[in-house]
Amino acid sequence: MDNLRIRILKDKIFSFLVVILAFLACLPLFLILGFIIRNGALSINLDFFIHLPKPVGVEGGGISNAIVGTFIIVFIAFIIATPFAIFAGIYLSENRKNLLAEIMRVSVDILASIPSIVIGIIAYLWIVKPMKSFSALSAGVALAIIMLPVVIKSTEETLAMIPYSLKEASFALGVPYYRTILKVIFPAGLSGVITGILIAISRIAGETAPLLFTAFGNPFMNLNITKPMNTITLVVFNYSTSPYEQWHKIAWAASLVLLIIVLGFNLLSRIISRKWKVKF
Amino acid sequence: MENNKQQNNKTICHTNPDWSWFARVKAAFGINDIMPDFIFKKIVLICGLFILVMTVMILISLIANSIPSFKTFGIKFFIGKVWDPVFEQYGTLPFIVGTLLTSFLALTITIPFSLAISLYLGGEFIKEKSFFAGFLKNSIDLLSGIPSVVYGFFGLFLIVPIVRYIQIKTGIEPYGVGIFTASIVLSIMIIPFSASLGREVIEMVPAEIKEAGYSLGATRFEVIRHIILPYCKSGITAGILLALGRAIGETMAVTMVIGNSNMMPKNIFSPANTMASIIANEFAEAIKDLHFSSLIGIGVVLFIVTTVISIAGKIIIRKFAIHS
Amino acid sequence: MESEILKIDKFSAGFGQCLVLKDICFSVQQNKITAIMGPSGCGKTTLIRCINRMHEFSPGAVYSGKILLHGQDIYSMNPIIVRRKIGMVFQRPNPFPTMSIYDNVLSGFILNGIKLKKEEKDQIVFNSLQKAGLWEEVKDNLHRKGTFLSGGQQQRLCIARALAMNPDIILLDEPTSSLDPKSTLLIEQLMEELKQSVTILIVTHNIAQAARVSDYVAFIYLGELVEFGPSKKIFTAPENKKTEEYLTGKFG
Ligand SMILES: Nc1ncnc2c1ncn2[C@@H]1O[C@H](COP(=O)(O)OP(=O)(O)OP(=O)(O)O)[C@@H](O)[C@H]1O
Ligand SMILES: [Mg+2]
Numbered sequence: 001m002d003n004l005r006i007r008i009l010k011d012k013i014f015s016f017l018v019v020i021l022a023f024l025a026c027l028p029l030f031l032i033l034g035f036i037i038r039n040g041a042l043s044i045n046l047d048f049f050i051h052l053p054k055p056v057g058v059e060g061g062g063i064s065n066a067i068v069g070t071f072i073i074v075f076i077a078f079i080i081a082t083p084f085a086i087f088a089g090i091y092l093s094e095n096r097k098n099l100l101a102e103i104m105r106v107s108v109d110i111l112a113s114i115p116s117i118v119i120g121i122i123a124y125l126w127i128v129k130p131m132k133s134f135s136a137l138s139a140g141v142a143l144a145i146i147m148l149p150v151v152i153k154s155t156e157e158t159l160a161m162i163p164y165s166l167k168e169a170s171f172a173l174g175v176p177y178y179r180t181i182l183k184v185i186f187p188a189g190l191s192g193v194i195t196g197i198l199i200a201i202s203r204i205a206g207e208t209a210p211l212l213f214t215a216f217g218n219p220f221m222n223l224n225i226t227k228p229m230n231t232i233t234l235v236v237f238n239y240s241t242s243p244y245e246q247w248h249k250i251a252w253a254a255s256l257v258l259l260i261i262v263l264g265f266n267l268l269s270r271i272i273s274r275k276w277k278v279k280f
Numbered sequence: 281m282e283n284n285k286q287q288n289n290k291t292i293c294h295t296n297p298d299w300s301w302f303a304r305v306k307a308a309f310g311i312n313d314i315m316p317d318f319i320f321k322k323i324v325l326i327c328g329l330f331i332l333v334m335t336v337m338i339l340i341s342l343i344a345n346s347i348p349s350f351k352t353f354g355i356k357f358f359i360g361k362v363w364d365p366v367f368e369q370y371g372t373l374p375f376i377v378g379t380l381l382t383s384f385l386a387l388t389i390t391i392p393f394s395l396a397i398s399l400y401l402g403g404e405f406i407k408e409k410s411f412f413a414g415f416l417k418n419s420i421d422l423l424s425g426i427p428s429v430v431y432g433f434f435g436l437f438l439i440v441p442i443v444r445y446i447q448i449k450t451g452i453e454p455y456g457v458g459i460f461t462a463s464i465v466l467s468i469m470i471i472p473f474s475a476s477l478g479r480e481v482i483e484m485v486p487a488e489i490k491e492a493g494y495s496l497g498a499t500r501f502e503v504i505r506h507i508i509l510p511y512c513k514s515g516i517t518a519g520i521l522l523a524l525g526r527a528i529g530e531t532m533a534v535t536m537v538i539g540n541s542n543m544m545p546k547n548i549f550s551p552a553n554t555m556a557s558i559i560a561n562e563f564a565e566a567i568k569d570l571h572f573s574s575l576i577g578i579g580v581v582l583f584i585v586t587t588v589i590s591i592a593g594k595i596i597i598r599k600f601a602i603h604s
Numbered sequence: 605m606e607s608e609i610l611k612i613d614k615f616s617a618g619f620g621q622c623l624v625l626k627d628i629c630f631s632v633q634q635n636k637i638t639a640i641m642g643p644s645g646c647g648k649t650t651l652i653r654c655i656n657r658m659h660e661f662s663p664g665a666v667y668s669g670k671i672l673l674h675g676q677d678i679y680s681m682n683p684i685i686v687r688r689k690i691g692m693v694f695q696r697p698n699p700f701p702t703m704s705i706y707d708n709v710l711s712g713f714i715l716n717g718i719k720l721k722k723e724e725k726d727q728i729v730f731n732s733l734q735k736a737g738l739w740e741e742v743k744d745n746l747h748r749k750g751t752f753l754s755g756g757q758q759q760r761l762c763i764a765r766a767l768a769m770n771p772d773i774i775l776l777d778e779p780t781s782s783l784d785p786k787s788t789l790l791i792e793q794l795m796e797e798l799k800q801s802v803t804i805l806i807v808t809h810n811i812a813q814a815a816r817v818s819d820y821v822a823f824i825y826l827g828e829l830v831e832f833g834p835s836k837k838i839f840t841a842p843e844n845k846k847t848e849e850y851l852t853g854k855f856g
Binding site for chain 2: 008026109252
């Protein structure tokens, strides 16, 4: 019977370890949130949102240009990626067992696995080099490439889940194929597609690596997409790695703004996928 | 009633495609579609093809631009220990070593945590809807949503001082930054990713074989150790591979805490550079052609390595899913 | 006064190499209910899916022979027009989940991009729901989603949806097999009334149901038409031994 006691003891120790490790892994979350909210909240005020960065030594200053820049670049990526991604997702969900579709699926997987810094190189080669200038446009292209596989996959997966009977019902009413897809299948999967888009946006809004040599950064307000532009992530990177105490404060505040944007989109995607689920 | 019927019919006919036109299209393409369907199917196909072509173009662009460097250095590109833009020497061994050290170290730290989370959330320890499971799940989801530049910043201001403190206490050169620090930050970043993969795999274990174990009087630990883990072996391997792919490609967090040294790392506390971080550091300033092309060469290596790893991982996972 | 609306002439169909229907020949009379019966897997579903050209969506679908609607071969017509003239109701109710009850009834128009005036819409919705015997039950909830209805109500909504397009024929594939006896009875009564304005082809497994509602019966066995004739005759004095065995429950 001693054997049994040892076995039970082992089990207890193991369970204890699992629980401790699992919750220990959450610790960084609270440290990060704590740090950012505490430090960030100190230097955040209205000026932060409406002013431009000030040179070292001058107190205050904001990141209005970076906030605007982040939205512009994410918007460019969204505009470029979404139509292609949705149509490609439709193709894949409509062609389950076709060799070409299978090859495309592999290419989507490859695209999803390319490190974002390499995507930055591509945008540099394709856009920055021919245009001879760093630009918001090139950054948008880079982020669009990152966004594509995410949206394609979520579109494919949601559309493939829609029962075939729905499509049949539409065909039986004499509705052409293209209208069946666009007006029956797509609306039925819309919440899933939107969820995928929002998750992708939340991801690209936090990207930094591919922007280093595309958007490049810019201390001034710029709305011209063929010129370098600042983003919040670039501010966090450049300011946090600088030696100036005052810039670190700005980096904390910028991190807070970034976190709110990124987690906001993330939360929105969850709400939509939960609340707006179509019952079949 | 009769009137209504006629009216409806009229409306329908009015919008019907013209017959002879339809027949013409059908004859021209030998298909059974009306024109809009044909166009729609082609648009959708072209968008799919576009993705395929783009992926191929990415590889071609990278390789084409890296050829000058590969031509100049040949195998030395991979085994050269010196990376010096001033003297135009571009050997990438220090970065390859840096990448391997950081990712493997990070992975080692990650595995126990991810496994614990996967077991916990995979239903082995708690009923689905418990408060703690929900808390853990949401925390992990949040962690996976935090941008990597924020992880880097956090590492810079919390992990670096801690590591420096340890280094001072143990008499190691107190850089603070370095491979070890980068691994810690990296491991925090990939825990959510590998935990969610692990959870998927563990959830696939059929309930019957677990119950068979319990019914023989095994403890939970024994069921996990002798039934669940062996069953999931290939799935977990795939999860580790995919996490490795992530770790190798991760750039910002690593760049911010690895110390950015182009020297061959002496030990795991040395400042170093990974393949991704050297690109992040030098690409925007690479004016010399050979420098530029060497950095892209590193990009090619990154591309190929992550692609191979992710495809291998996907294949293993798919086999595992079919087998279970 | 009877007139032939649909003529199936030496029609065969199958999937790839496997021939499911062999040389089917029979005619469907206008404003009558024709029941198609036979043991499971004999090809009933395949047959009615051929009649509104849904069969060709199945992978590997093949067919030969003719199906004439008002004397015109439907396989030389645009399939879209065929499907608007020949409506279909499926075994399981499948209302469009994203549309309200109102829009579900009009879905044939909405999805085909046919613009209607508000009064026309109201009129069609009212007529169709009335004909489908659903109006009283849903008139206060027209703008709720169709998926909130019970299974029997959903099925009647699907019938209303098919009726709204004013088809010449509607095809019902075991429309009551997933419903309770009460909803089944309702739908059977409904068919009696619908007969006035539309021709009905119904696939059913339920011999009693076929006997109750149908005017004509086609009995199919292993993909071949064994017997076709007025219900009265088939149910009282079937010519073929197979039919008799089936009707008396010896197989199937
Ligand atoms: N998509 C398909 N591909 C290949 N064979 C099929 C397909 N659908 C049906 N079949 C075959 O065709 C034959 C007839 O099928 P069908 O669905 O028409 O039978 P049914 O008479 O409607 O049966 P039930 O009463 O069970 O609905 C069956 O043997 C079936 O295996
Ligand atoms: Mg059937």
